[in-house]
Amino acid sequence: MPDERVAGPIDATRPAYVYMQLADHVAARIEAGALRPGARLPGERDLAEEYGVAIGTVRRATRELRDRGLLVTLPAKGTFVTP
Structure with missing residues (x-):
């Protein structure tokens, strides 16, 4: 049976x-x-769950984007996209 998972952004x-x-x-x-x-942005736990990665x-990744x-x-307050 072929693997039916869809490849996400993280590999x-x-x-x-x-x-x-x-x-x-x-x-x-x-x-x-x-x-x-x-x-x-969603909270760290939510992002970790969404992408299937550790907190x-x-x-x-957030530090890199900052x-x-x-x-x-x-x-x-949270993490926001810069204007």
Whole structure:
């Protein structure tokens, strides 16, 4: 029976860090307009569940996106797409 799973944006068999794959996918969503400036990202646990990764991976991807200037995190408020 063939594998019926649909390949998601994260592929652990690719020769790339999983956090970087996640960061690149979120960056692509921002660039495509699916995540607009000022939009609040889901919480870390929700993102981890959505992408099937560990919370630490989500944290590292978020840090990468902050370093790229695409996100800003406000303590006790959340993480937002930069305007």
